[in-house]
Amino acid sequence: MLAGVCTLVIAGGLSACSSSDASGGSDGGATTIDVWLMRDSVSARFQKEFVQGFRAAHPDIEVKVQIQEWDGIGEKVTAALASNDAPDVIETGNTQVAQFAQSGGLLDLSDKVDELGGGDWLRGLAEPGAYEGKQYGIPYYAANRVVIYRTDLFRKAGVDPAAIKTRDQWIAATEKLNKGGTQGIYLPGQTWYALAGFIWDEGGDLAERSGDSWEGTLDTPEALRGMDFYKKLQALGKGPRDSDEAEPPQAEVMAKGQVAQIISTPGGANVVIESNPELKGRLGFFPIPGKTADRPGSVFIGGSDLVVPAASGKQDAAFTFIKELTGDAWQRKLAVAMSYVPNKTTLADAVASDPGTAAMAAGAAVGRATPNTPAWAAVEAKNPIKDYMTAVLTGADAGAEAAKASESITEAMRSGS
Numbered sequence: 484m485l486a487g488v489c490t491l492v493i494a495g496g497l498s499a500c501s502s503s504d505a506s507g508g509s510d511g512g513a514t515t516i517d518v519w520l521m522r523d524s525v526s527a528r529f530q531k532e533f534v535q536g537f538r539a540a541h542p543d544i545e546v547k548v549q550i551q552e553w554d555g556i557g558e559k560v561t562a563a564l565a566s567n568d569a570p571d572v573i574e575t576g577n578t579q580v581a582q583f584a585q586s587g588g589l590l591d592l593s594d595k596v597d598e599l600g601g602g603d604w605l606r607g608l609a610e611p612g613a614y615e616g617k618q619y620g621i622p623y624y625a626a627n628r629v630v631i632y633r634t635d636l637f638r639k640a641g642v643d644p645a646a647i648k649t650r651d652q653w654i655a656a657t658e659k660l661n662k663g664g665t666q667g668i669y670l671p672g673q674t675w676y677a678l679a680g681f682i683w684d685e686g687g688d689l690a691e692r693s694g695d696s697w698e699g700t701l702d703t704p705e706a707l708r709g710m711d712f713y714k715k716l717q718a719l720g721k722g723p724r725d726s727d728e729a730e731p732p733q734a735e736v737m738a739k740g741q742v743a744q745i746i747s748t749p750g751g752a753n754v755v756i757e758s759n760p761e762l763k764g765r766l767g768f769f770p771i772p773g774k775t776a777d778r779p780g781s782v783f784i785g786g787s788d789l790v791v792p793a794a795s796g797k798q799d800a801a802f803t804f805i806k807e808l809t810g811d812a813w814q815r816k817l818a819v820a821m822s823y824v825p826n827k828t829t830l831a832d833a834v835a836s837d838p839g840t841a842a843m844a845a846g847a848a849v850g851r852a853t854p855n856t857p858a859w860a861a862v863e864a865k866n867p868i869k870d871y872m873t874a875v876l877t878g879a880d881a882g883a884e885a886a887k888a889s890e891s892i893t894e895a896m897r898s899g900s
Contacts, residue, residue: 514800515545516571519560522552524574524624524787529820537807544800557582564588569792571801574623577611577788582857584614590791590798593618599806603827607784607850614855620788621805622826624817627782627850628676629842631752634767636665636743644769648776650684650712657719660743668744669736670717672724672876673869676783677746677771682709683781683851684774689868690854690892697856699892701871702885710872710881717876724876727869738762746771749822749839768842773849784850786824858896867891 525533530548537546549570551559557579563569564586575583583589596618601609604622612620637644642656661667670677679689687705690697700706717724720742722733734751736742738758745751752766771780789809791801807813814825815833822840824847825833831848834840853859862868871888875881 513543513545514797515547516795516797516800516804518546518548518572518574518804519551519570520548520574521556521787522550524821525817526820529817532816532820533808533813536813537804540807541803544803546804561586561588564792564794567794569794571791571795571797572804573790573792574787575620575790577608577620577622577625577784577786578852578855578859580612580620580788580790581614581855582860583790584617584619585857588793589619590793590795591617591619592621592791592802595621595802595806599809600811600827600829603829605784605824605826605828605847605850607782607847607852608786608788608826611852611855612788620790621809623787623789623809624814624821624823624826625784625786625843625847625850626748626823627784627843627847628680628746628748629768629770629782629839629846630744631737631747631749631755631839632744632767632769633737633742633762633765635765636660636741637767640665640743644767647769647772650772650774650780653772654715654719657716657744661719665741665743666721667719668716668746669720669722669733669740669742670713670746671722671726671728671730671733672717672873673727674746675727675866675868675872678709678713678868678872679783679851679853680771680781681712682706685709685712688854690859690862690896692854692856697854697858697893697896699889699896701868701892702882702889707881707885710875710885713872714876714881725873734758749843752839768839770842770845779846779849782846782850784824784847784852854896856896861895861898862892865891865895867895 560573560583564583599621605625608622608625612618612622632644640660642659647653647656657667685705685708687703687709688700691700733745734754735758737745738755749768755766756763771782773780789805791798795801809826811830814830817823818825818833822837824844828848831844834844867888871884874884
């Protein structure tokens with residue numbers, strides 16, 4: 484462990500800067516485990532509640548939590564896993580698990596899946612938590628994109644959001660909204676996470692495994708159909724074709740103009756209202772529609788998994804911590820406290836009273852993650868998907884551009900493996 488970090492001591496619910504216990508030993512007969520959680524993954528209030536519950540249930544385990552920053556966490560975890568002084572539990576982004584598992588530094592938790600109710604885990608957390616057929620990451624919480632819409636503009640156009648269940652209905656409603664100075668939707672041309680969902684709905688993927696290697700698959704018929712739908716939807720607004728949702732920040736665009744819809748996590752609504760308080764009470768949410776009414780659209784799921792370093796000398800206590808935090812009781816409380824999607828599809832009712840999170844949960848049930856390989860990081864570093872999208876939206880041949888982008892993805896994955 485590193486000395487001189489700010490440590491949140493769960494056993495006492497206190498915050499203090501101090502050196503960590505280098506021995507990682509016991510405190511008065513209790514086993515002490517060190518846990519790394521990410522900044523803002525839980526609130527102080529939730530932490531305090533969890534502390535009290537965990538201490539009551541497990542008085543023989545003391546837990547020291549160190550809050551980590553997302554910036555640079557990959558390198559820090561990699562170094563910790565290679566050392567003899569790794570923490571006992573680490574929160575990691577769901578798509579980072581394969582990278583850490585590849586190094587051999589994580590404990591295989593495959594034999595714990597049934598005990599943890601893994602059959603009900605969200606696919607977008609469970610699948611990236613596995614690597615080479617073994618489960619290393621235990622789903623912790625999820626978040627994903629939904630449609631944020633202006634209730635007043637929908638009402639003015641005579642559009643009922645509850646009636647938008649399919650992609651065809653979404654297009655028809657957006658066309659109806661796209662009149663009288665209103666943008667039916669603000670969708671930048673490089674929102675590739677949204678494109679991924681449309682491709683998955685068509686049965687395609689961004690890349691697929693072929694033997695021992697991975698190949699880009701944007702040029703398959705399924706992926707091309709996903710891009711075709713994106714092009715139709717994007718044309719119903721004035722979003723830039725050569726940038727993503729961050730340039731300019733799409734929530735600010737919605738706040739300033741007559742924008743009827745954006746695709747965002749529900750938290751984007753808070754940014755809209757902060758930028759334009761007059762829109763308070765005028766924003767609603769619904770899941771991204773799917774191809775048919777019986778299934779919402781696929782979405783990219785972000786979120787976290789919990790892992791146990793193989794070097795931990797207190798793996799039983801570490802698993803007890805994970806079992807509590809990812810168990811049904813605490814998952815329900817965490818979802819309500821943090822507006823997260825719980826880690827199981829069977830727990831979606833916990834957020835039914837929160838419109839934004841409920842919309843997320845509906846999409847998360849059929850959500851996915853990016854290709855499950857450490858090599859995908861090399862793709863995102865260059866991100867040929869964005870250039871491909873811009874090319875198609877500005878008139879280039881979709882098939883030819885998809886073939887070039889697929890080749891770039893393949894080359895990046897080979898260089899990153």
